[in-house]
Amino acid sequence: MSKFKKKKGGGLPPINTAALPDIVFMLLFFFMVATEMREDTLKIKNAMPVADQVEKLDKKNPVSFIYMGTPKDEFQKNFGTEARIQLNDKFADVSEVIAFIGAERAALREELVPFLTVSLKVDKKSNMGIVGDVKQELRKANALKINYATGTGDATSNMK
Amino acid sequence: MAKRDVPEVNAGSMADIAFLLLIFFLVTTTIPKDTGLNRKLPPIDESDVEPPVIKQKNIFTVLLNGQDQLLVEDEIMEVKDLRAAAIEFLDNGGDGSCSFCKGKRDEKSSDNPDKAIISLKNERETSYAAYIAVQNELVAAYNVLRNRRALEVGPKKGFRDMDFITMQNNYKDVKWYGNKTKLKAVIDEIKLEIPQKLSEVVN
Numbered sequence: 463m464s465k466f467k468k469k470k471g472g473g474l475p476p477i478n479t480a481a482l483p484d485i486v487f488m489l490l491f492f493f494m495v496a497t498e499m500r501e502d503t504l505k506i507k508n509a510m511p512v513a514d515q516v517e518k519l520d521k522k523n524p525v526s527f528i529y530m531g532t533p534k535d536e537f538q539k540n541f542g543t544e545a546r547i548q549l550n551d552k553f554a555d556v557s558e559v560i561a562f563i564g565a566e567r568a569a570l571r572e573e574l575v576p577f578l579t580v581s582l583k584v585d586k587k588s589n590m591g592i593v594g595d596v597k598q599e600l601r602k603a604n605a606l607k608i609n610y611a612t613g614t615g616d617a618t619s620n621m622k
Numbered sequence: 623m624a625k626r627d628v629p630e631v632n633a634g635s636m637a638d639i640a641f642l643l644l645i646f647f648l649v650t651t652t653i654p655k656d657t658g659l660n661r662k663l664p665p666i667d668e669s670d671v672e673p674p675v676i677k678q679k680n681i682f683t684v685l686l687n688g689q690d691q692l693l694v695e696d697e698i699m700e701v702k703d704l705r706a707a708a709i710e711f712l713d714n715g716g717d718g719s720c721s722f723c724k725g726k727r728d729e730k731s732s733d734n735p736d737k738a739i740i741s742l743k744n745e746r747e748t749s750y751a752a753y754i755a756v757q758n759e760l761v762a763a764y765n766v767l768r769n770r771r772a773l774e775v776g777p778k779k780g781f782r783d784m785d786f787i788t789m790q791n792n793y794k795d796v797k798w799y800g801n802k803t804k805l806k807a808v809i810d811e812i813k814l815e816i817p818q819k820l821s822e823v824v825n
Contacts, residue, residue: 483637498654517659588749594746617754617755
């Protein structure tokens, strides 16, 4: 009968976790490939509107970002609730846009300067006033290629 | 001499190290979201050249006021109807010089797509979301016409079943194996036939 006796004190056998690092590495590599480093820390709310005639931003050419929107809750005490411009990591005034474009251009190789695209990342709740001002400054700085960053979706849903 | 047993390396903490790296990357990176509407701003014109006189019938006025209400050619309109209205205007072909237009050939509407201008007016209080919705519909109107034209022109030039958007994507696609110089010529031709003439005014 001893043949059929159960092994004593076994309990549960330990789970083999040898494959765990492989799984985690797989996830790691996925995120390394599919994402990119955060360039600017956003100080504004930046929920972008959606559109369906979108094109992909051409990453072969240099791109500069100008953010606009209402300051995040923790900055509202100092900066108010009106939509503001953010250049690089700080709030900026409309008059600083030209200098910003100049600095962006100075950082580029000379042959790439005419291809600089300015991507406007604007919160959907902002008004056109501030966007219009920035556009006018961009015209003055002769940075004419712009891109309104949007998500993809049904554009008419923006109006609600 | 007997070979000494090499003790196995303890790989138990490998998962911890990998998790650490994974969490680092999760925190410091973002998934890029870089789609958008490409537009070109007009350069500032400092010369004293008189702007050419444009006939009123060649201008399609779109007004977006501070309450996000839309006024198209002096009539109130919903955003969802804007695309069809813009297509009708651009595709009119009033003077008969446009061979590919399928519009009504109404004398009172635009002469041909080359002369037709869409004028978009918005106020400072207009919301950005509404502005993008309108821009999107106007770009869509141009794209619809360009796609239609591409399907007509394409087969003659050896690009069958390819609309304008596909042509542009293929042109940018490094993996596409067709003749890119020929494709570029077709794209430029269509762009020349149906140019995007969108003028913007802020009140």
